[in-house]
Amino acid sequence: MTSEEAVAKATPLSRRTARWLDSRLGAAGFARKALDKVFPDHWSFLLGELALWSFVILIATGVYLTFFFDASVEEIIYNGSYVPLQGVEMSRAYASALDISFDVRAGMVMRQVHHWAANVYLATTVVHLMRIFFTGAFRRPRELNWLIGVGMLIFSIVNGFVGYSLLDDQLSGTGLRIAHNIALSIPVGGTWLASLFFGGDFPGPDLIERLYVIHILLLPAVIIALLGLHLALVARQRHTQFSGPGRTERNVVGERVWPTFAAKGTAAFFLTAAVLCALGGLAQINPIWLYGPFRPAEVSAASQPDWYMGWLDGALRLWPGWEIRLFGFELPTPFYPSVLLPGITFGLLALWPFLEARITKDRDEHHLLDRPRDRPLRTAFGVSTLAFYTVLFFGGASDVLAVTFQTSVNALFQAFRIALLVLPPLAGFVTYRLCQELARRDRPGASTEAPRVAPAASDDGADNRRQIEPEDEPELDPASTAGVPRG
Amino acid sequence: MSAYASRGGGRDGDGRDGDGKDGDGKDGGGGGEADRERAGRVDDRAERLVVAGFVTSIIGAVALAVVYIVGGQPQWEGITLALALGGIGLAIAVWARYFMDAEEVVEDRHALASTEEEVAAFTASFEGGQQTLARRGLLTKLGLGALGALGLAALFPIRSLGPRPGKGLKETAFAAAGGGSGKPLRLVDAEGRPIRPSDLSRSSLVTAWPEGHEHDADAPTLLLQVDIEEFRPLPGREDWVVGEIVAYSKLCTHTGCPVGLYQTELDLLLCPCHQSTFDVLHGAEPVFGPAARPLPQLPLGLDEEGFLIATGDFSAPVGGGFWDRGRT
Missing domain, CATH: 2.102.10.10 (Rieske [2Fe-2S] iron-sulphur domain)
Known part of the structure; x- marks a missing residue:
């Protein structure tokens, strides 16, 4: 035994593995930096992480489901163990979804966890988006990551819809029929688009197979790629932080990734997974066996989409029956609420960082987050927008609400239409005044914290850091900050 | 300011995390006997929680296996899965909260933009290559043309996805x-x-x-x-x-x-x-x-x-x- 071998024997296996890898990758420097990275701590920074973990659960349960799902519209006679549907003619897709629910051991729980994870994933994504918006985390240099995030949101909403449309039950078939008509309503190319996507007239013989490829391959690949970029940019640009003692635009104050932040992240993963599994086991979701197989001439009353499609459904209901017809051509009603509105919604959302920079003329780099009250106009606009989509969301449940509260659907419709016009500006106004009031109360008693900017001053583009820096500057090593570009 | 922990200070906990009782040395500082005792009691309770979490998880996992073997039942599968996962989650969360370094570390943020020299060097490299291409300008343009034509040709198979929308509508x-x-x-x-x-x-x-x-x-x-x-x-x-x-x-x-x-x-x-x-x-x-x-x-x-x-x-x-x- 040479002395070298003796040394090797004395080193633990983990170190030897690390050395084996490093001699082939030379990654020790990079890995050390990653472990030592500092991550600011705030409860709201957990929201994006929850979305990430829900997505991981989606992938895990989704892969399991692919082993049993049969994306075929070939008609068969069901003879599985769900008695009420025995002997009924249905597609293989629907039958295999029933089999997953009743005849594959652990299949039901996997299916329900998958569906719950999709809803939670999109919910946490949207709340994460709100956090980014209301704290101004989208400002320079993070506009690119905002765009990536908006892209992920759109693809995720589409993939959620495609996912529950695969099962070929009565509810999903109705949703697809609406989707077909939305495609048809697009001017000039709409009929072509519908025909190419559905492979002919509705329902189209290849539709379920196409949706399947889109759901399990195409969109997940795109979302995973964007997710990787999203996280890489967070690592590259470092996370934002709220202002506070010792926190400046030029430092990051928080915990190291290894082990504290990593441990908290791991805990968050397991707890998210636990909640989703409890929901999947105990809370019934999308009970397709009650809906029956898709029949083009049938529809179940109170058809409701998943929550993230609710605003679109509400818009379709509340938009009045206006149709423009000229020279034999027409612009059908659904075009406005279901093509134009989402276009404007996601277009504005994507462009917001650039619009705001243009309005406030603030093009500086920002790493300190805004408190919503310190940006009353942005906060008011955000709340007003949320009010708009919330009214649409409840408008999408108008029939259910009418039954629940024993009122007429017609009266509810008119109420929702009025609310759609009145509530957003009202909510915006109230928010604006609340922000002003909160900021005003901050001003005299601000001794415990770094002085904050008065709202009137902050809204014109002046930023917090100029207020905070004088206090913090002496503590910084001037040499280390010399390279930071100043706007 | 106390928030400015040194790099070395942030590493104090290394190798001692396994034994929770060592943790109180970090928080105490100049505290008296009573403070240390209280910290010790909190640590004991936290450690018991971590143990409970991991044990719950093991029990949940075993129960899940049993439920599966005896025929499976969605509600019990969900509960046992949640216990198995949640136990680990709880244990790690408590562990991280009580026995891991919670001290704040300050790191400098480095400028995102490259230095002028780096940008100049990149520009020189890129434009040098561009000139090489420009010397055979016609070939470059033709090459781009070929790629464009290929891109357009690749669109045609999309037409096979569905028939011309016709009488069916x-x-x-x-x-x-x-x-x-x-x-x-x-x-x-x-x-x-x-x-x-x-x-x-x-x-x-x-x-x-x-x-x-x-x-x-x-x-x-x-x-x-x-x-x-x-x-x-x-x-x-x-x-x-x-x-x-x-x-x-x-x-x-x-x-x-x-x-x-x-x-x-x-x-x-x-x-x-x-x-x-x-x-x-x-x-x-x-x-x-x-x-x-x-x-x-x-x-x-x-x-x-x-x-x-x-x-x-x-x-x-x-x-x-x-x-x-x-x-x-």
């Missing part, structure tokens, strides 16, 4: 019944049985199809028996009813949902998807909701055997609108 199987050469088509139920007027009653709503096309997604037809005294047919459609029976397309003119709810007292048809409402007594004109056009009407007749027949196609293309719906 504007016609149903009932079209065979219309025109000079067309022979009337019987209306049948979902099982293919022909329908007599006497099969209908005042409060019922029957869905019918053209005979031989019981699976057509665009042809479902509503047969309704209405109060003929109140009925006001649209001009030119006076003979489209048989007795008291009138037929409309079942597909909503908004987004094509089947209009499945019949409010008999009000003589209104209601679409359950978006609540468009149609007046049965007057050409199924929309009276409420987002639909902009009436449900297309089907001209009805009777054959020699007394079964209901269609004498032509619907009065308009069925379902939601599209760009060239009005063009023939």
Whole structure:
């Protein structure tokens, strides 16, 4: 035994593995930096992480489901163990979804966890988006990551819809029929688009197979790629932080990734997974066996989409029956609420960082987050927008609400239409005044914290850091900050 | 300021995390005996929680295996999975909270933009390569042209995804019944049985199809028996009813949902998807909701055997609108 071998024997296996890898990758420097990275701590920074973990659960349960799902519209006679549907003619897709629910051991729980994870994933994504918006985390240099995030949101909403449309039950078939008509309503190319996507007239013989490829391959690949970029940019640009003692635009104050932040992240993963599994086991979701197989001439009353499609459904209901017809051509009603509105919604959302920079003329780099009250106009606009989509969301449940509260659907419709016009500006106004009031109360008693900017001053583009820096500057090593570009 | 921990200070906990009791050395500092004792009690409790979490997880995992082996049961699978996962989550969360360094570390943020020298070096490299390409300018342009042509050619296979949108949107199987050469088509139920007027009653709503096309997604037809005294047919459609029976397309003119709810007292048809409402007594004109056009009407007749027949196609293309719906 040479002395070298003796040394090797004395080193633990983990170190030897690390050395084996490093001699082939030379990654020790990079890995050390990653472990030592500092991550600011705030409860709201957990929201994006929850979305990430829900997505991981989606992938895990989704892969399991692919082993049993049969994306075929070939008609068969069901003879599985769900008695009420025995002997009924249905597609293989629907039958295999029933089999997953009743005849594959652990299949039901996997299916329900998958569906719950999709809803939670999109919910946490949207709340994460709100956090980014209301704290101004989208400002320079993070506009690119905002765009990536908006892209992920759109693809995720589409993939959620495609996912529950695969099962070929009565509810999903109705949703697809609406989707077909939305495609048809697009001017000039709409009929072509519908025909190419559905492979002919509705329902189209290849539709379920196409949706399947889109759901399990195409969109997940795109979302995973964007997710990787999203996280890489967070690592590259470092996370934002709220202002506070010792926190400046030029430092990051928080915990190291290894082990504290990593441990908290791991805990968050397991707890998210636990909640989703409890929901999947105990809370019934999308009970397709009650809906029956898709029949083009049938529809179940109170058809409701998943929550993230609710605003679109509400818009379709509340938009009045206006149709423009000229020279034999027409612009059908659904075009406005279901093509134009989402276009404007996601277009504005994507462009917001650039619009705001243009309005406030603030093009500086920002790493300190805004408190919503310190940006009353942005906060008011955000709340007003949320009010708009919330009214649409409840408008999408108008029939259910009418039954629940024993009122007429017609009266509810008119109420929702009025609310759609009145509530957003009202909510915006109230928010604006609340922000002003909160900021005003901050001003005299601000001794415990770094002085904050008065709202009137902050809204014109002046930023917090100029207020905070004088206090913090002496503590910084001037040499280390010399390279930071100043706007 | 205390928030400014040194790099070395942040590493204090290394190698001692396994034993929770060591942790209090970090928090205490100059604290008295009582403080240290209290910290110790908190640590003991936290450690017990971590142990409880991991033990719960193991129990949950074993229980999950048992549930699976004895035949599986969704609720128990969910609970045991949640215990197995949640136990680990709780244990790690408590561990991280009490036994890991919570001290704040400060790191400098480095400028994101590259230095002027780096940018200049990159520009020089890139533009150097560009000049190499520019020296054979024609070849570069031709190469780009070839790539562009390939890109355009690659679009053509998309055309194979579906047929040219044609008559399918504007016609149903009932079209065979219309025109000079067309022979009337019987209306049948979902099982293919022909329908007599006497099969209908005042409060019922029957869905019918053209005979031989019981699976057509665009042809479902509503047969309704209405109060003929109140009925006001649209001009030119006076003979489209048989007795008291009138037929409309079942597909909503908004987004094509089947209009499945019949409010008999009000003589209104209601679409359950978006609540468009149609007046049965007057050409199924929309009276409420987002639909902009009436449900297309089907001209009805009777054959020699007394079964209901269609004498032509619907009065308009069925379902939601599209760009060239009005063009023939």
